[in-house]
């Protein structure tokens with residue numbers, strides 16, 4: 463069994479016994495206390511070992527019962543990748559417009575002198591080692607309300623336990639921050655105790671059963687009301703169109719929110735299951751902050767970075783799905799030909815291309831957009847790739863890319879000013895970057911769309927639409943309703 467350490471002064475290479483062996487944890491934690499004493503700082507210890515592939519939703523539910531703290535869920539069932547975390551070894555909290563850059567610096571600092579053990583070569587390639595999970599607000603310069611309490615401008619969590627899987631490989635990572643005076647034997651005992659509880663819970667677990675559409679249909683009635691009456695939102699859209707025609711900017715994305723309530727508390731675990739089933743190509747996510755969960759199923763990748771290669775996409779321009787195959791095809795063809803939607807889409811392609819040109823040595827943009835067909839809506843999508851210049855991580859890419867004109871507007875500065883002035887909505891983490899970052903600059907962040915903030919029996923859901931010179935307020939309103947349906951159905955509402 464190979465154990466790989468980071469190359470720093472405190473570490474030595476050695477072969478070790480299986481990690482479920484208490485002595486192994488004692489030895490590693492003791493080594494960390496010595497390192498901490500020598501360097502006068504806490505040392506990050508991260509130990510990853512293989513485990514069987516489980517349904518990530520099962521782990522999410524079991525983590526709730528282990529009472530280890532807040533949970534995080536991230537999965538895209540189409541590519542069989544998932545990350546499920548619980549508790550926190552440490553967190554990075556940042557504020558203000560520099561929130562991403564400050565988080566990147568803190569992450570670099572935390573990684574220094576880390577003891578990183580990988581107890582097998584047969585582990586998920588990109589998620590083994592310490593992985594931070596979290597996200598960022600859409601905009602730091604809007605008024606923040608109490609709605610988003612617990613969701614700061616920037617938050618990256620190093621979970622205590624992380625289950626991660628990639629196709630046929632899965633692993634568990636245990637993270638700890640160890641100081642010179644830490645009782646390392648006690649810390650090792652705690653880890654072993656937690657692992658025993660997890661093993662017992664997995665043994666006793668029943669595989670999650672799929673929620674049938676019939677069951678979902680029987681779900682309780684949801685009371686839904688607009689944060690801003692529909693007619694007023696349409697007037698906002700009309701005003702944005704006037705501004706665009708007057709030359710203030712070329713595109714702006716206006717969002718709206720709805721409040722949803724039912725008698726019982728919403729079942730976040732069930733919501734994730736429904737979202738994963740209905741949107742296998744979407745990033746299904748949940749981040750818990752105390753009693754609140756920010757949950758969603760977004761089709762939009764902001765950036766994925768693997769071994770210096772980054773992948774992103776322009777996603778903008780929408781049409782409904784058809785009721786029949788013929789109608790669906792017609793809607794798709796109309797979307798591909800629509801000048802209004804092409805224009806809305808091209809702002810995103812150009813902006814992403816320009817942002818990547820400074821970060822990457824080479825950038826590839828697909829020749830023409832294709833259709834991305836989701837359950838109830840279809841979009842124009844252009845895949846974009848690039849080779850990151852050395853020394854850049856995914857966080858630098860986020861800093862340059864966010865907000866793309868798919869969620870902000872074009873040009874960026876006047877469009878954002880207009881959102882701040884006219885939208886009257888605290889977007890919080892909606893439309894912000896959400897995802898994970900691992901070692902070596904690898905990671906993946908999505909744009910947190912088709913999402914909502916759930917607390918007890920209430921939820922606030924968000925959706926936005928790209929407004930251009932020939933936008934029609936009524937059509938944009940209908941489009942926003944289609945986007946809201948994702949979370950309404952996810953919460954168990956109308957089918």
Ligand SMILES: C=C(O[C@H]1C=CC=C(C(=O)O)[C@@H]1O)C(=O)O
Nearest residue numbers: 778779780868911925926927928
């Ligand atoms: C802003 C949202 O969607 C964006 C992504 C795809 C299509 C969009 C559009 O056609 O307007 C939006 O740019 C949202 O879902 O809230």
